[in-house]
Amino acid sequence: MIELRDVCKTYHARSGPVDVLNGVNLRVDRGDKIGIVGRNGSGKSTLIRLIGGVERPTSGKIMQSMRISWPLAFTGAFQGGLTGVDNVRFICRVYGKAYEEVIDFVEDFSQLGRFLKEPVKIYSSGMRARLAFAVSLMIDFDCYLIDEVVAVGDARFQQRSHEELFEVRKDRAIIIVSHDPNYMRLHCDNAAVLEDGRLRFFDEVEQAFEYHSHQMMN
Amino acid sequence: MASRASNGSLARAFRIQARVLWALILREIMTRYGRHNIGFLWLFVEPMLFTLGITALWTIAGFHHGSNLPITAFALTGYSTVLLWRNMPNRCVGSIIPNSALMYHRNVRVLDIFLSRIALEAIGATMSFVTLGLVFNFLGMLSPPEDALRVLQGWLLTAWFGAAFAMFLGALAERSEMVEKLWHPAAYLLFPLSGAAYLVDALPKDFQNAALWLPMVNGVELVREGYFGSKIVAHYDMTYLVTCNMVLSLFALALERIVSREFVPE
Numbered sequence: 306m307i308e309l310r311d312v313c314k315t316y317h318a319r320s321g322p323v324d325v326l327n328g329v330n331l332r333v334d335r336g337d338k339i340g341i342v343g344r345n346g347s348g349k350s351t352l353i354r355l356i357g358g359v360e361r362p363t364s365g366k367i368m369q370s371m372r373i374s375w376p377l378a379f380t381g382a383f384q385g386g387l388t389g390v391d392n393v394r395f396i397c398r399v400y401g402k403a404y405e406e407v408i409d410f411v412e413d414f415s416q417l418g419r420f421l422k423e424p425v426k427i428y429s430s431g432m433r434a435r436l437a438f439a440v441s442l443m444i445d446f447d448c449y450l451i452d453e454v455v456a457v458g459d460a461r462f463q464q465r466s467h468e469e470l471f472e473v474r475k476d477r478a479i480i481i482v483s484h485d486p487n488y489m490r491l492h493c494d495n496a497a498v499l500e501d502g503r504l505r506f507f508d509e510v511e512q513a514f515e516y517h518s519h520q521m522m523n
Numbered sequence: 524m525a526s527r528a529s530n531g532s533l534a535r536a537f538r539i540q541a542r543v544l545w546a547l548i549l550r551e552i553m554t555r556y557g558r559h560n561i562g563f564l565w566l567f568v569e570p571m572l573f574t575l576g577i578t579a580l581w582t583i584a585g586f587h588h589g590s591n592l593p594i595t596a597f598a599l600t601g602y603s604t605v606l607l608w609r610n611m612p613n614r615c616v617g618s619i620i621p622n623s624a625l626m627y628h629r630n631v632r633v634l635d636i637f638l639s640r641i642a643l644e645a646i647g648a649t650m651s652f653v654t655l656g657l658v659f660n661f662l663g664m665l666s667p668p669e670d671a672l673r674v675l676q677g678w679l680l681t682a683w684f685g686a687a688f689a690m691f692l693g694a695l696a697e698r699s700e701m702v703e704k705l706w707h708p709a710a711y712l713l714f715p716l717s718g719a720a721y722l723v724d725a726l727p728k729d730f731q732n733a734a735l736w737l738p739m740v741n742g743v744e745l746v747r748e749g750y751f752g753s754k755i756v757a758h759y760d761m762t763y764l765v766t767c768n769m770v771l772s773l774f775a776l777a778l779e780r781i782v783s784r785e786f787v788p789e
Contacts, residue, residue: 316787358629361784373629380789381627386554398546399628401539 307333307356307373307448307478312365313502314351325351327502328365333448335371337478338471340489340510342517343499349482350378352499353452356480371447371478377437378452385426389417392425393440400444407443414469415439416462431457442469448478455481455488467492486514543630547639550625566643567650570606574655577602590722590755595664600750601719603652604743607678608685608717609710610648614640615693617703623788633783637693641686649678668750677745680761683768684738690775694782718743723758731758738767 314326325348333339343349354360355367357376375382383392393411397404412421415435417428425433434454441449449470456463470479471492483489489496489510496513497504500520507513552563561568578598580586586594615637622636659665668674696702714720718740723731734740741759748757 317785357627359627359788360786375627375629381624384550384554384622384624387550391550391553395546395550395625396628398549399543399630401542 306335307331307367307369307371309356310366310368312352312355312362312367314348314355314360315363324502326355326362329499329502329504331497331504333371333478333480335447335478336476338492338494339478339480340493340496340513341480341482341499341504342484342489342496342513344517344521347499348502349499350376350452353378353450353480353482357450372445373448374441374444374446374450376450376452377434377441377454379430379434379454382437383425383433386424388424389415389421389428389436392436393421396440396444402444407440410443411436411439414442414465416458434458435462438466442474446477448480451479451481451483453482453484455483455485486510489514539630540635543635544639544642547625547631547635548643551639551643566647567654570603570610570648570651571655573606574599574602574651586720590725592722592751592754593664595659596666596751599652599655599659599665600747601743603648603655604678604681604739604746605714605717605719606651607645607648607681608688608739608742609714610644611641611685611689612692612706613710614644615689616696616706618693619697619782619786623786626786626788633694633697633786634690634779637690637779641689644689645682645686649682652678666751669752670749673749673752674746675749677742677747677749680745680764680768681739681742684742684764684771687768687771687775690779691771694775694778697782697786698778713737713739716740722747722755724756735760735763738764 309329309331312326312329312331313324316323316325329352331339341349341352351360353376355362356369357373359376359381382396383389384395387395390408393408394404397407415421415432415438417432417436420428420432421436425436428436434457437454438457458466470477479492481489481493493510495506495508496510497506498513498517498520499505505516507516552566556563556565578595581598582594590597618636618640619633625631625636626633656665656668660667692702692706696706716734716737718734718737721734723734723740723744726734735758741761741764744757744759745761745764747755748759
């Protein structure tokens with residue numbers, strides 16, 4: 306279970322305080338697949354980072370009894386100067402997982418080949434995302450946070466990540482932030498629109514997108 | 524699932540903490556020393572070279588320190604303690620930004636970055652001190668400490684001071700860029716004042732009390748009393764040193780809390 310209660314986040318910018326989240330409430334249970342939609346700058350990534358524990362809320366509570374992944378995004382999580390393999394070692398140590406159990410899968414799944422032995426800073430953002438996917442699948446989280454990295458890799462990679470995430474691990478919760486309506490329709494049970502720092506929930510993904518595009522018109 | 528049931532328990536928190544620190548220490552060794560030539564041995568070879576260099580310089584220059592202690596003994600005790608309290612802040616100031624990507628992992632926090640770097644510096648300085656002490660002893664240049672426990676006491680209190688100072692400056696540096704600019708000249712100027720290059724007893728009476736305002740002077744005097752207690756008169760105020768350490772630790776941890784709460788990784 307993950308529960309957010311009245312979560313607010315304010316950043317102190319040079320021009321003054323910016324209220325990004327303004328009382329977000331959210332509950333995620335085992336196996337839930339939730340999509341979050343919102344215009345650019347609406348605070349989707351901030352919300353994901355708060356749930357992932359990367360940042361802390363300014364006020365409000367985040368309670369959790371699940372193992373939550375770090376936000377799988379195009380940035381973060383890896384030290385650029387270290388090789389892919391050394392980053393995998395570091396992450397395994399942090400999450401208490403044996404490197405030997407993980408590395409074969411990571412090599413095979415990420416399709417990074419010899420680049421695994423190169424520093425991560427020379428990776429493309431797609432390569433980083435593939436590595437992040439591969440490692441996080443092996444850490445065995447109860448809830449995966451996916452921030453816009455849905456369309457990485459070739460068709461085969463996408464097929465395999467779909468299998469690993471939504472079939473092999475279909476009992477896990479997933480929170481997805483994306484601008485891709487097709488991906489959301491295929492993978493989420495319900496969706497919420499983030500606007501004015503609050504979440505508005507919809508039972509059907511379709512309704513969320515309808516509401517969202519309607520808002521975008523205005 | 525048994526481990527999940529104990530979610531939030533202290534034992535579990537300790538396990539995670541130990542795991543994270545170990546991971547950060549190994550990562551730090553990798554990025555700093557790599558797998559080339561002598562690798563992680565640089566951790567204590569580097570401070571050893573510093574101490575050896577200072578010892579050689581002071582010997583050649585016939586450095587006068589106001590006692591009849593051999594210069595080797597004087598330099599080893601003095602410079603090793605400087606390395607102990609000075610390298611920790613050196614490594615903690617400006618350490619957050621380069622590690623910001625690692626803080627994507629919820630259990631990796633600002634405090635962990637500091638603690639892992641502090642631990643590494645402590646290990647390096649201690650191994651350098653002990654190794655050189657043994658080597659000098661073997662070569663007949665230095666007698667073993669008269670009171671090893673007192674040496675340990677002085678060493679640990681200096682390490683505590685260094686750790687608290689490092690955390691304080693590391694967190695403060697996150698709030699103001701001035702800290703990084705000012706720390707380097709300050710560290711440089713503190714060296715001659717720190718007690719590494721003089722015995723408090725050799726100072727004029729008026730200066731003695733002033734010198735003891737610097738916490739690290741008390742630390743090095745303790746170490747020297749342990750090493751050659753019968754040959755020198757050591758001056759220190761243990762209560763003052765411990766109080767300084769506690770107050771500094773309190774400020775350091777409070778500041779770290781604020782910085783950690785507000786920090787936004789890349």
